[in-house]
Amino acid sequence: MDFRLSDEQEAMRDMARRFAHEVVAPRAAEIDRTAKFDRELYRRMGELGLPTMTLPEAYGGAGVDSLSWCLVIEELAKASTPVCNTLVLSKMTADIIHDFGSEAQKREILPRMATGEAICAFGLTEPGAGSDAASIRTTARQDGDSWVINGQKMFTTCASVCDWVIVAATIDKEQRSRGIRCFLVPRGTPGFEIGKEIELMGVRGEGACPTFYDGCRVPKENMLGAEGFRTLMKTLDGARAGIAAMAVGLAQAAFDEALAYARERIQFDRPIAEFQAVQFKLADMAVEIDAARMLTWKAAWRRDSGLDYVQDASHAKLFASEVCGRAVDQALQIHGGYGMTKDYPIERFYRDAKIHQIWEGTSEIQRLIIAKQILKGS
Ligand SMILES: Cc1cc2nc3c(=O)[nH]c(=O)nc-3n(C[C@H](O)[C@H](O)[C@H](O)COP(=O)(O)OP(=O)(O)OC[C@H]3O[C@@H](n4cnc5c(N)ncnc54)[C@H](O)[C@@H]3O)c2cc1C
Structure with missing residues (x-):
């Protein structure tokens, strides 16, 4: 068994270490004190390709492996947990779009996420459904060529600054988890509201808010993961x-x-x-x-x-x-x-x-x- 990292992995870790030390760490206490999302810092992370570095190059990523990504995350987390978490969220939402989105959605969204220009949030947790995610009450009803979403989400990280949210909703409550699908909702869609930022004791400044969906209509192709x-x-x-x-x-x-x-x-x-x-x-x-x-x-x-x-x-x-x-x-x-x-x-x-x-x-x-x-x- 070989525990040595490759030259590329070492280089990736060094780059992240330097950036965390020189750029993120000096801002970390201020982000915590003000609980304000640092959009400028996020763009700088975008310049280094950090938000979606595991994606294929065709979509703006660097195609790096999961181990390299973990090395980068460890370095960033030494400087600021909320800043680092925005990268974990970004990878997660980009992976969903990459794995389940249409080619048009991938081409439109992923390169913008890669550069830090755009942010995608993820809303699964609800006031009444946390660990028991299968019990979510947010619904999605098909109406012609659209899905109409109704419900409420809690703790949606980056909601205050997001350009899209991937929201989980049930198309059939009886089926519990088998009835859940995800939907891509662009900011500004009528019926999609972002609540006031939640006051947190820690991880302050990552823009976590409740989000509300009231007759929020998205095109039918915005359903991600038809497989369930x-x-x-x-x-x-x-x-x-x-x-x-x-x-x-x-x-x-x-x-x-x-x-x-x-x-x-x-x-x-x-x-x-x-x-x-x-x-x-x-x-x-x-x-x-x-x-x-x-x-x-x-x-x-x-x-x-x-x-x-x-x-x-x-x-x-x-x-x-x-x-x-x-x-x-x-x-x-x-x-x-x-x-x-x-x-x-x-x-x-x-x-x-x-x-x-x-x-x-x-x-x-x-x-x-x-x-x-x-x-x-x-
Ligand atoms: C800062 C922050 C950011 C977040 N960001 C996001 C986000 O971006 N998107 C999103 O969807 N969610 C997000 N969350 C929500 C987070 O994932 C949930 O808080 C978490 O899943 C727990 O759910 P809950 O808070 O409802 O706790 P509950 O599920 O109500 O749990 C309360 C307690 O009961 C225990 N418990 C529950 N069920 C069982 C069981 N079967 N057996 C044993 N113990 C059990 C739990 O372990 C816990 O200790 C965020 C939360 C926070 C605080």
Whole structure:
């Protein structure tokens, strides 16, 4: 087994590391403080092709593999979780359009997403349907050559700045998940309203809003994934490895901050890094972060190798998000009282970390997915 990255993967990681350090990190605290989506920064990420780098070149992508993408996401997440998440969302929605859109839709939308000029949001969660996605109440009714959508979505990331939203709706409630389809809704479509931005404790500045659909009419070709929701969900499994990579990046950033602080903070006439209690925390964090990274790489590698990776993506997402939670907690502890202040980034990391155990399927839901796979195989 060879754990070395290829020259291209190393180069990709270096590029992302530099960009995260020089461009994203200096803006991260301000984005968090104002909770304002940084459109200019998103365009700069577009200049580097970051929003859709795994897409084929024909649609504006760079055709890079999933592992390279995870390396880039880890680097960006070290600087800012909300900024990085817009890239994970972009890959996910671009993948849906690529896998299920018409050729005309792909040619119109994907190159604009690639350059960062346009953004596509994804609305699945509703006020009454989160983990139980099959119970969504938003409906789509065929009327001549159109679909008419009615309902409400919650937590639609990037809704405030999106040019399209891919919204999940049921065409037959009786069929539960088998009745769910996705629909491409352009901003400005009559009957599509974007609500007020949601005040969040973490991941601030990624434009998450409720969205409303009241007699919202789209052409019939805007239905994506006529095969049904399960097929669509397979595309979404790829995003789960991205969440794991984000969690690894944030955990690593927390570790780096803690290590630097432990070396410089003097108590009892010596750096606190000399106390074994602090060393053990650093050691545990280092081991867990490495293990989370390896699970993430494995899931990405299996995807790149054309192997089934559903369970691996859940392993990575579950473990990395929980490691991230422990890492920010221990890193803040090493900072003592100063960890609670805005003078150090660790308090932002602490607030941002929690989301990884919630979105793209909570930790509990990941355990259900993993258990189902285990039992299926026994
Ligand atoms: C900042 C942010 C951004 C988001 N962005 C998007 C987005 O862009 N698009 C989108 O569609 N959604 C988005 N979401 C929604 C997110 O995916 C959901 O919050 C998540 O799926 C959980 O759903 P819920 O919040 O309704 O919790 P619930 O499903 O109500 O769960 C509440 C608790 O019950 C537990 N639980 C539920 N069912 C079970 C079960 N069967 N067994 C054991 N435990 C269970 C859960 O694990 C959780 O701990 C976002 C959320 C946030 C906070």
